[in-house]
Amino acid sequence: MCEVLAVSRSGYYKWLKEKASENSYKNRRALLLARIAWFFMDSHKRYGSPKITRLLRREGWTVSERLVGKLMRENGLRSCVFKKFRVSTTDSNHAYPVAPNVLNQVFTATAPNQIWVTDITYVPCREGRLYLASVLDLFTRKIVGWKLAERMTTDLVLAALDQAYKAQKPPKGLIHHSDRGSQYASEPYRARLQKYRMEASMSRKGNCYDNAVIESFHSVLKKEFIYCTKFHTKAQAQQEVFEYIELFYNRKRIHSALGYLSPDRFEEQYYKNIC
Numbered sequence: 001m002c003e004v005l006a007v008s009r010s011g012y013y014k015w016l017k018e019k020a021s022e023n024s025y026k027n028r029r030a031l032l033l034a035r036i037a038w039f040f041m042d043s044h045k046r047y048g049s050p051k052i053t054r055l056l057r058r059e060g061w062t063v064s065e066r067l068v069g070k071l072m073r074e075n076g077l078r079s080c081v082f083k084k085f086r087v088s089t090t091d092s093n094h095a096y097p098v099a100p101n102v103l104n105q106v107f108t109a110t111a112p113n114q115i116w117v118t119d120i121t122y123v124p125c126r127e128g129r130l131y132l133a134s135v136l137d138l139f140t141r142k143i144v145g146w147k148l149a150e151r152m153t154t155d156l157v158l159a160a161l162d163q164a165y166k167a168q169k170p171p172k173g174l175i176h177h178s179d180r181g182s183q184y185a186s187e188p189y190r191a192r193l194q195k196y197r198m199e200a201s202m203s204r205k206g207n208c209y210d211n212a213v214i215e216s217f218h219s220v221l222k223k224e225f226i227y228c229t230k231f232h233t234k235a236q237a238q239q240e241v242f243e244y245i246e247l248f249y250n251r252k253r254i255h256s257a258l259g260y261l262s263p264d265r266f267e268e269q270y271y272k273n274i275c
Contacts, residue, residue, distance in 0.1 A: 048079040083095035096185035102201035113170035133160040143261035172197040
C-alpha cells in the first residue's frame with residue numbers, strides 16, 4: 001500500500017503514532033473535563049478553578065489551574081458569584097459595658113476551642129427577613145453553633161452560643177470575640193459567658209477587620225449560597241441554611257487555610273495526630 005501511494009514505511013508508522021497520540025490527548029481531555037464537571041456540580045456550582053485543581057491533583061491528575069480555568073470557561077462552568085448588598089446588623093449605640101479587644105487581630109490558634117468568633121448576618125426571604133447568628137472556631141474554621149430567627153435579639157445570639165457550648169464543651173478560658181453589638185454586650189449574654197467561663201473580647205468601634213474571619217465566612221455564605229438562592233418561605237430558608245452549614249460547609253467544603261481540607265476533616269486529623 002505504501003508503494004502504491006508513494007509513501008515511505010517510516011512516514012506511515014510516524015503518522016500512526018501521531019494519530020494514536022492525538023486520540024490519547026483527546027481522551028485525556030474528555031476524562032479531565034468530566035471530572036471537572038463532576039466536582040463543579042458536586043459543589044453545587046460553588047467551586048472555581050483553584051479548588052477544583054486541588055481536588056484533581058489529590059486524585060493524581062497532573063494539571064494546572066490555568067488549564068482547568070480554560071476548560072471551565074469553554075464549557076460554561078462558572079462558579080456562583082453575586083453582587084453584594086449590605087444590611088447593617090450591628091447596633092453599637094448602647095450603654096452596655098464593652099469588653100477590651102483581647103484578640104487584637106491575632107487570628108491564630110493552636111487547638112480547637114481556644115478562640116471563637118461570632119457575628120450576625122441578614123438572610124432575605126419572601127415571607128420576611130431573617131437573621132443568622134454564627135459561632136466559628138478560629139482553629140478549625142468550623143461553625144460550631146448557629147441560629148436562624150426572625151428577630152435580631154439577644155435570644156438569637158444566646159441560642160447560637162448555647163448550641164456551640166453544648167456541642168464542643170470547651171475548657172475554661174476560651175476567648176469569645178464579637179463586635180460591639182447590643183446583643184453581645186447585653187447583661188444576659190455577659191452572664192452566659194461568665195457561666196461558661198469564657199473571656200469576652202470585642203472589636204474596636206467601626207473596625208470590621210477586628211472580626212475579619214467571621215466576616216469572611218458570612219461573605220462566602222452570601223456569595224456561594226444566599227445570593228444564589230430564592231427563599232420563598234422561612235421553613236425553606238431554615239432547611240437550606242442547615243444543609244449549607246452542616247452538610248456542605250463543615251463536612252465538605254475545602255478551605256485554603258486548612259490545607260484544602262474541610263473543617264470537620266481538619267478537626268478529625270488534629271485529634272488523630274495527638275492521640
